[in-house]
Amino acid sequence: MNSKKHRHFAAVLLSAALLAVNIPAAAPPIAFASPAAPASPLDAHGTLRVNGSRLEDCHGEPFQLRGMSTHGIAWFPQYITLETFQTLRDDWNTNCIRLALYTDEYLGYSNGGNQQELKALVQRGVDYATELGMYAIIDWHVLNDKDPNVHKEDALEFFREMSALYKDHQNVLYEICNEPNSYATWDSVKNYAREVIPVIRANDSDAIIIVGTPTWSQDIDQAAASLLEYGNILYALHFYAATHGDWLRQRLEDCTAQGLPVFVSEFGTCDASGSGSNDFSQAAQWLRLLDSHQISYCCWNLANKAESSSVISPGCSKVAGWSQEELSESGKWISQYFRSHP
Numbered sequence: 001m002n003s004k005k006h007r008h009f010a011a012v013l014l015s016a017a018l019l020a021v022n023i024p025a026a027a028p029p030i031a032f033a034s035p036a037a038p039a040s041p042l043d044a045h046g047t048l049r050v051n052g053s054r055l056e057d058c059h060g061e062p063f064q065l066r067g068m069s070t071h072g073i074a075w076f077p078q079y080i081t082l083e084t085f086q087t088l089r090d091d092w093n094t095n096c097i098r099l100a101l102y103t104d105e106y107l108g109y110s111n112g113g114n115q116q117e118l119k120a121l122v123q124r125g126v127d128y129a130t131e132l133g134m135y136a137i138i139d140w141h142v143l144n145d146k147d148p149n150v151h152k153e154d155a156l157e158f159f160r161e162m163s164a165l166y167k168d169h170q171n172v173l174y175e176i177c178n179e180p181n182s183y184a185t186w187d188s189v190k191n192y193a194r195e196v197i198p199v200i201r202a203n204d205s206d207a208i209i210i211v212g213t214p215t216w217s218q219d220i221d222q223a224a225a226s227l228l229e230y231g232n233i234l235y236a237l238h239f240y241a242a243t244h245g246d247w248l249r250q251r252l253e254d255c256t257a258q259g260l261p262v263f264v265s266e267f268g269t270c271d272a273s274g275s276g277s278n279d280f281s282q283a284a285q286w287l288r289l290l291d292s293h294q295i296s297y298c299c300w301n302l303a304n305k306a307e308s309s310s311v312i313s314p315g316c317s318k319v320a321g322w323s324q325e326e327l328s329e330s331g332k333w334i335s336q337y338f339r340s341h342p
């Protein structure tokens with residue numbers, strides 16, 4: 001049993017002992033008779049781990065994380081609120097939130113962004129997720145930088161600090177490079193991962209770490225052919241429904257059959273530009289496939305930008321409690337998909 005589970009069981013035993021000692025036998029069972037709030041995702045599933053190709057919860061059952069990804073938190077900080085995440089948990093039926101921290105885009109962490117403010121924003125996001133018993137993914141959103149080694153020193157410092165803060169959290173996952181692309185090879189990503197993973201694991205020995213793959217996180221076959229030598233790793237596959245079809249689904253099926261643990265940490269219902277028209281029929285094929293394999297996924301993006309991948313209507317400035325009319329076409333579709341899940 002790992003140390004987090006130890007602490008959890010110790011707390012359960014302690015509260016049982018206190019109840020046994022302090023409650024007189026004749027005490028009216030009022031507190032126990034009132035309807036209990038439904039267990040939060042974290043209460044119900046606890047510490048996660050990767051076993052073979054599966055993500056499992058603390059009971060050893062296959063477990064799927066399903067939720068939204070923020071847009072870049074430097075650009076859309078208004079959606080980092082408790083009410084926002086509560087809407088996503090209770091109304092949209094999701095159990096995780098991905099906090100996207102761009103590295104090299106304008107005002108990104110390593111390109112002019114206020115690093116203290118950005119870290120504080122990430123921490124607020126994790127705090128709200130924790131309060132709601134949701135899982136949180138801290139996403140180092142490599143994109144313009146192409147090769148994650150470009151800002152490796154910043155990444156090492158950032159993840160050292162985050163993992164020290166969250167070493168006792170069961171609900172925090174670390175995504176160390178969103179989408180290596182262009183000239184970034186799998187060997188190069190592996191070299192980066194071999195530096196960042198030990199830094200995180202020095203603080204949080206059983207942390208789950210998501211690693212992006214080359215070609216905007218499409219080349220999971222390269223990862224399957226040459227795995228990282230650590231446990232509790234998930235390899236990222238990203239798709240945009242109007243761009244990526246059967247061929248990439250086939251790759252996913254092949255890699256899963258080989259035992260590769262995959263996390264679809266980002267997908268869009270539109271094309272890879274983040275805009276253009278949605279292809280809901282392809283999106284449904286994708287999500288059905290992911291559900292059938294219990295593969296986790298996060299949808300891009302939680303913002304009201306005038307682009308089809310943003311789930312909130314451009315004209316709507318509400319940050320929580322949206323009606324269907326206040327959502328974009330992709331927002332209407334994905335919120336219904338999330339709700340329809342058992």
Ligand code: IDC
Pocket residue numbers: 105143178179216238240266272273274275300301305307309
């Ligand atoms: C896009 C945003 C867009 C922003 C751009 C910045 O939707 O508003 O201006 O990034 O470069 C990805 C990336 C994700 C992209 C998204 C759509 O992970 O950051 O967001 N996309 O292009 N991979 C494939 C598509």
